[in-house]
Amino acid sequence: MKLRIGSRGSQLALWQANHIAALLRGAGHEVEIEIIKTTGDRLQEVTFAQVGSKGMFTKEIEEALAEGRVDLAVHSLKDLPTELPEPFALAATPPRVDPRDVLVSVRYHSLSELPAGARVGTSSQRRRAQLKAVRPDIEAVEFRGNVDTRLRKLAEGQVDAILLAGAGLDRLEKTEWVRERLEPKDFCPAAGQGSLGIEARKGDAATLEALSFLDDEATHFAVTVERAALAALGGGCQVPIGVHCRATDEGSVEVFAVVATPETGAAVRVYLKERLDGVDPAELGKTVAQKLIEAGAGPLLEAFSGVSK
Secondary structure, three states, X not given: OEEEEEEOOOHHHHHHHHHHHHHHHHOOOEEEEEEOOOHHHHOOOOOHHHHOOOOOOOHHHHHHHHOOOOOEEEEEHHHOOOOOOXXXXXXXXXXXXXXXXXXXXXXXOOOOOOOOOOEEEEOOHHHHHHHHHHOOOOEEEEOOOOHHHXXXXXXXXXXXEEEEEHHHHHHHOOOOOXXXXXXXXXXXXXXXXXXXXXXXXXXXXXXXXXXXXHOOHHHHHHHHHHHHHHHHHOOOOOOOEEEEEEEOOOOEEEEEEEEXXXXXXXXXXXXXXXXXXXOOHHHHHHHHHHHHHHHHHXXXXXXXXXXXX
């Protein structure tokens, strides 16, 4: 069948759309890609905290999907709201790649090696908060733009290092300055980080069927846990919440989660390990959220809620 993909126009977004297009063509489908400019693309000079982030990278693409101009959308799953508007469904989550955040620097080889007062670029409140928690002596600098723009600013010496999702750099083969991949127990990734989310219309049975082979069971389980935890906490992609679920070698899953505040670095962390047998991923996500609240995350979330709206 003929399928039209809606995508943002950034280099990474187009890599992702073309990756899915190639898989669909390999399954015998005819595929076109339509580039759609989103609110987040237009507001490059405004911080996420100033404008709010709910749907800022998805709204215009979903409008095209609702109008039937495109049949599916390819997103970085961490940018997709946990609650999709009624006409839409998360049709598939392809196999995840490295979900970790990475430290990128020309001169310094690790987060611990950065000198006191070093400037680190990031546009993420979650990364800013965790950076403050582990290195309160470092200055976080608001850093927006696509991957190439951020790497150029780093090369120019505007900052000493930047924090990015490793997945994007891996996909674009721009890893020459990746110095450290930060482990989830110390620096927890965003819910869904490293995974793609394929969005389609709920009522479009033919497209949903065509996309079904793209769904990876292990990835689907893990991101369902993460997104359920985020939803239960009321967080969007710019609230400083990290949640990461991964399988272990002995038939279990482990979940790391953190709520932190960018201003002070105050952080609440939890860790859960469960046998996979009979575990409902959505319920496990809700349990993670409850454990965070019981550990004292509520006041941190309340303090941030006014900023994130």
